[in-house]
Amino acid sequence: EVELLESGGGLVQPGGSLRLSCVASGFTFSSHTMSWVRQAPGKGLERVSGITGSSGSIYYADSVKGRFTISRDNSKNTLSLQMGSLRAEDTAVYYCVKGGTGTPFDYWGQGTLVSVSS
């Protein structure tokens, strides 16, 4: 059974940093593109970042480019998102998702809430 378990969310002040992690199980992690998708309160879905299995190709949405860094450790089946220079508009539930360009988002974590507020 595929499982994606996110952690690391919380309350942070504007300008602060936070690191999200996602531990994957139930599939060959290194073979699959992974993504982070966020959902602001009461809003729709936005893919903010993605990384291929070998880390050879990385995507960032314009809204987070230069502030967020995605990475993965295939030896630990772990996906990470380092978030910096956080803004109020980054407040959202962040989902770890299996899938990316060319493949549907077939498995989602339960989400972790990031709140940016003073």
Added chain:
Amino acid sequence: EIVLTQSPGTLCLSPGERATLSCRASQSVSSSYLGWYQQKPGQAPRLLIYGASSRATGIPDRFSGSGSGTDFTLTISRLEPEDFAVFYCQYYGSSPLTFGGGTRVEIK
């Protein structure tokens, strides 16, 4: 960038009725990369349909997808109480992998 426009914004129907949801792309897209997701309150989205018309694992056959080019449709043949939710279409063929704004299916 592919922009996906979903309509209607809200659909009010009764259990047992048929639901027809529309997703229109700003330019022609490959149907191989069109997906539909269902999201219930407080839950993560769930993949329903991929490749415009293929049901994901465990999805009941009352859910069906169709379409090509710029116009795609998700049909729920007979609404069950557990089907009331928000539905999103997505194009995952090329970055950015955009989602539509969603259609909320509410109980009438």
